[in-house]
Amino acid sequence: MPRRPQTPTTIPTTPAGTPAHDAGREAVIVGGNRIPFARAGGAYANASNQDMLTAALDGLVARFGLQGERIGEVVAGSVLKHSRDFNLARECVLGSSLSPQTPAYDLQQACATGLEAVIGVSNKIRLGQIESAIAGGADTISDAPIAVSEGLRRALLKASHAKSLSARIKAFASVRPADLAPATPRTDEPRTGLSMGEHQAITTATWSIGREEQDALAAASHQNLAAAYDAGFFDDLVTPYKGLVRDANLRPDSSVEKLAKLSPVFGTSLAVPATMTAGNSTPLSDGASVVLVASRAWARDHDLPVLARVVDGESAAVDYVHGHDGLLMAPAHAVPRLLARNALTLDDFDFFEIHEAFASTVLTTLAAWEDADYCRTELGLDGPFGSIDRSRLNVTGSSLAAGHPFAATGARIVATAAKLVANRAAETGKVSRALVSICAAGGLGVAAIIESAASVPGADAATTGGAL
Amino acid sequence: MSDSYVSLVNGGLGGTVAKKLGLPRPGVLRRQTPDAPFAPGPVLVLGSPASADADAVAQLILTSDGGADLDIRRAAAGASARWGAVVVVLSDVEHPRDLAAPMLDLSGALRALAPGGRVVTISREATSSDTPSVAAARQGVDGALRSLAKELRAGATGNGIVLAGGVDLTAASVGAALRFFLSPRSAFVDGQLLTVSSVAGEAPGSWDRPLEGRVAVVTGAARGIGAAIARVLARDGARVVVVDVPAAGEALAALANEVRGTALQLDITAPDAGERIIDHAVSRHGGLDIVVHNAGITRDKLLANMSPEQWDSVLAVNIGAQLTINEALLASPAFTRSPRIVSLASTSGIAGNRGQTNYAASKGGVIGMVRATGPLLAGVGGTANAVAPGFIETEMTSRIPFATREVARRLNSLQQAGLPVDVAEAVAFLAGPAAGGINGEVLRVCGQNLVGA
Numbered sequence: 066m067p068r069r070p071q072t073p074t075t076i077p078t079t080p081a082g083t084p085a086h087d088a089g090r091e092a093v094i095v096g097g098n099r100i101p102f103a104r105a106g107g108a109y110a111n112a113s114n115q116d117m118l119t120a121a122l123d124g125l126v127a128r129f130g131l132q133g134e135r136i137g138e139v140v141a142g143s144v145l146k147h148s149r150d151f152n153l154a155r156e157c158v159l160g161s162s163l164s165p166q167t168p169a170y171d172l173q174q175a176c177a178t179g180l181e182a183v184i185g186v187s188n189k190i191r192l193g194q195i196e197s198a199i200a201g202g203a204d205t206i207s208d209a210p211i212a213v214s215e216g217l218r219r220a221l222l223k224a225s226h227a228k229s230l231s232a233r234i235k236a237f238a239s240v241r242p243a244d245l246a247p248a249t250p251r252t253d254e255p256r257t258g259l260s261m262g263e264h265q266a267i268t269t270a271t272w273s274i275g276r277e278e279q280d281a282l283a284a285a286s287h288q289n290l291a292a293a294y295d296a297g298f299f300d301d302l303v304t305p306y307k308g309l310v311r312d313a314n315l316r317p318d319s320s321v322e323k324l325a326k327l328s329p330v331f332g333t334s335l336a337v338p339a340t341m342t343a344g345n346s347t348p349l350s351d352g353a354s355v356v357l358v359a360s361r362a363w364a365r366d367h368d369l370p371v372l373a374r375v376v377d378g379e380s381a382a383v384d385y386v387h388g389h390d391g392l393l394m395a396p397a398h399a400v401p402r403l404l405a406r407n408a409l410t411l412d413d414f415d416f417f418e419i420h421e422a423f424a425s426t427v428l429t430t431l432a433a434w435e436d437a438d439y440c441r442t443e444l445g446l447d448g449p450f451g452s453i454d455r456s457r458l459n460v461t462g463s464s465l466a467a468g469h470p471f472a473a474t475g476a477r478i479v480a481t482a483a484k485l486v487a488n489r490a491a492e493t494g495k496v497s498r499a500l501v502s503i504c505a506a507g508g509l510g511v512a513a514i515i516e517s518a519a520s521v522p523g524a525d526a527a528t529t530g531g532a533l
Numbered sequence: 534m535s536d537s538y539v540s541l542v543n544g545g546l547g548g549t550v551a552k553k554l555g556l557p558r559p560g561v562l563r564r565q566t567p568d569a570p571f572a573p574g575p576v577l578v579l580g581s582p583a584s585a586d587a588d589a590v591a592q593l594i595l596t597s598d599g600g601a602d603l604d605i606r607r608a609a610a611g612a613s614a615r616w617g618a619v620v621v622v623l624s625d626v627e628h629p630r631d632l633a634a635p636m637l638d639l640s641g642a643l644r645a646l647a648p649g650g651r652v653v654t655i656s657r658e659a660t661s662s663d664t665p666s667v668a669a670a671r672q673g674v675d676g677a678l679r680s681l682a683k684e685l686r687a688g689a690t691g692n693g694i695v696l697a698g699g700v701d702l703t704a705a706s707v708g709a710a711l712r713f714f715l716s717p718r719s720a721f722v723d724g725q726l727l728t729v730s731s732v733a734g735e736a737p738g739s740w741d742r743p744l745e746g747r748v749a750v751v752t753g754a755a756r757g758i759g760a761a762i763a764r765v766l767a768r769d770g771a772r773v774v775v776v777d778v779p780a781a782g783e784a785l786a787a788l789a790n791e792v793r794g795t796a797l798q799l800d801i802t803a804p805d806a807g808e809r810i811i812d813h814a815v816s817r818h819g820g821l822d823i824v825v826h827n828a829g830i831t832r833d834k835l836l837a838n839m840s841p842e843q844w845d846s847v848l849a850v851n852i853g854a855q856l857t858i859n860e861a862l863l864a865s866p867a868f869t870r871s872p873r874i875v876s877l878a879s880t881s882g883i884a885g886n887r888g889q890t891n892y893a894a895s896k897g898g899v900i901g902m903v904r905a906t907g908p909l910l911a912g913v914g915g916t917a918n919a920v921a922p923g924f925i926e927t928e929m930t931s932r933i934p935f936a937t938r939e940v941a942r943r944l945n946s947l948q949q950a951g952l953p954v955d956v957a958e959a960v961a962f963l964a965g966p967a968a969g970g971i972n973g974e975v976l977r978v979c980g981q982n983l984v985g986a
């Protein structure tokens with residue numbers, strides 16, 4: 066791939082009005098931390114998003130000795146969020162061991178929140194606006210916000226604005242018994258009323274993805290995650306929380322045979338046999354994760370390791386409402402565009418981290434890339450985008466085994482990918498690359514390229530010469 | 534976990550009742566606080582009349598950091614306050630009869646010893662190459678000190694410094710040991726004789742932060758004694774890497790943030806644990822100077838009922854892992870700046886304990902290991918020593934049934950259990966730059982426990 070020039074620039078020579086950034090600046094991943102993911106109503110039943118994200122931050126601080134450190138920016142979010150958590154990331158910073166002078170903002174892009182946060186802070190680092198950042202997210206099903214009904218909400222607002230007692234009583238008089246039922250959070254698509262599972266069931270049927278291959282992917286996820294834990298892979302990626310040491314959803318003894326016994330839960334009203342079960346769909350989960358991203362100079366000045374660099378990211382969206390693409394097919398669009406921009410092909414990657422919202426999401430994406438028609442008509446390519454080597458897919462497990470607390474998945478995957486490429490590069494002495502792809506509600510998808518960075522030639526010259 | 538009996542008998546009514554009934558009346562121990570003086574009153578230095586060694590010790594205390602603020606006397610006459618400490622210099626005794634004058638002078642001073650006061654003897658090691666009368670006099674000090682320690686009350690302690698191999702009073706570690714025994718840092722060390730065997734070591738730049746600029750690793754640091762060690766090493770200026778198994782990561786992270794160090798989740802029985810520890814310390818903190826082998830487990834069973842798993846796991850964690858990690862340390866160029874290894878033994882490893890054959894084998898093993906490892910480090914100014922805790926108030930001992938625990942607490946000269954910080958202070962002392970002349974030794978922190986002391 067083409068490398069950006071590594072020549073250093075200095076502030077004094079930068080003309081006024083020109084961004085004071087070095088085109089050779091890199092955003093490197095120092096490491097990550099997450100708490101084990103719990104099943105909804107499980108170990109974290111009494112933990113809030115703020116509790117979990119603070120725990121994830123504090124674990125990262127402890128791992129890298131960042132106590133009292135002023136980080137350039139902390140960017141995180143959650144998908145199911147209380148209105149009181151309007152400043153979630155900032156509140157977590159204040160509750161953590163980081164310097165209280167660390168700025169923060171919330172970001173939300175459904176399940177892509179964490180990955181979008183990583184891309185966002187990486188861009189700021191590459192621009193020279195900040196030297197360090199923490200990106201991540203948290204989500205809880207157990208502590209999800211429950212709102213009052215629309216009728217009661219209007220009455221309460223009207224009463225709060227009322228000037229007299231009689232006006233207040235009048236406001237409440239409009240409340241009907243049905244209005245007293247709470248409004249629970251919905252993950253259904255607002256424009257279709259269908260759940261994500263039902264949407265994916267349609268896509269699964271369209272692409273004729275079989276039950277057996279979905280179960281095989283789910284079993285592999287569990288087996289890979291368990292093996293990675295046993296090998297100590299997560300020793301420096303996960304910090305236990307509230308007594309949970311490993312992901313609660315993990316079933317090391319999972320197998321295709323066991324998964325085959327589960328009844329389908331999505332797509333049961335479709336014309337074709339339903340294939341999606343609780344075993345090959347992600348469970349509702351609670352958790353939080355963060356990634357430490359920095360400039361190379363910052364990492365060096367703090368004696369911190371450099372695992373990988375964030376090369377590039379691409380977002381895509383599909384028209385699942387009126388068009389013929391499935392709700393979770395946006396990554397199929399994002400990845401070809403991302404790779405084209407970076408002059409890479411699927412063969413250039415050692416690892417593929419494709420978020421397992423459902424086993425069939427991964428499988429439909431792979432099928433789409435192999436389908437000449439789809440690639441021509443939907444992606445505007447000349448022919449099939451390509452196939453991936455399945456042995457490079459989610460090698461340390463993914464969301465089916467670990468669970469999927471929506472906004473926490475991005476940082477989990479990025480930290481894992483960074484460590485994978487760093488280890489591979491250390492073994493082979495060659496640059497190693499991982500492709501990260503995450504689908505999200507609303508027909509969204511985000512992809513990113515993570516590349517090993519420990520031994521990039523000339524990198525030191527680029528950073529030591531930088532005036533930032 | 535707290536010992537409410539100690540506060541009860543140190544209160545007005547409780548104290549009277551306990552005295553009338555002849556119940557044990559443990560004193561309140563004097564513990565380290567910022568700016569604590571190293572003695573709670575004037576210091577009396579005793580020795581044979583006109584002893585040059587006693588004069589030298591008085592001078593040593595006077596000229597040490599903070600010593601100028603102390604009232605140091607060579608004779609008991611005319612003192613108005615109670616003695617903060619009595620140092621008995623017996624390094625020049627040549628016949629048991631030479632013990633009489635200083636010991637009887639000490640006898641006169643004991644009633645005026647302040648609560649939490651200290652008696653410290655300084656003597657020479659008795660060896661087979663001494664003349665019989667010299668050896669008898671020197672070994673006699675040992676018996677006298679241990680007995681005296683059992684007589685002291687109100688939190689006062691008695692300990693001895695033993696000079697070996699021709700080391701003289703000016704050795705850095707003699708001053709450091711004297712300072713440690715006089716100070717509140719040695720609160721739960723009682724009836725112990727600590728040998729200084731070389732002139733190695735140097736006084737720190739600051740006695741308040743003697744570990745400034747040093748990088749320390751503490752294993753098993755997530756809770757209990759390990760956490761206390763990490764806190765005390767950090768208080769003394771060290772940059773601390775706290776290590777524990779991944780499952781203990783939550784408490785470990787909180788501790789790392791408290792002591793402003795870094796957390797390393799690691800199973801110490803992993804074959805590459807030593808390399809990973811060195812790599813972490815060197816890459817993050819620029820070196821590795823102190824390793825505290827604190828991680829340990831118990832799997833108590835009578836030997837007749839012991840399973841191979843129970844035996845093997847205890848030996849693997851408590852001694853096997855230490856040996857493997859030490860091999861890596863000894864081979865590493867990073868571990869050569871007057872390095873320190875301090876390993877946690879146990880009084881069980883010295884005196885034995887029913888139901889703990891596996892544990893005692895591992896802890897006895899630790900004692901043998903440091904004795905053999907010390908000389909391997911001496912070439913680079915390093916040491917390896919062990920600290921053997923007695924009954925310490927921890928989460929582990931709080932699970933002992935009430936009656937057994939009450940009895941166990943009183944079975945030492947201080948009639949109470951120690952605190953994790955007491956063990957930590959001993960570790961920090963041995964890890965300090967001035968303790969370079971103390972090598973291959975075992976320092977017990979047990980309040981002079983009746984077993985093994």
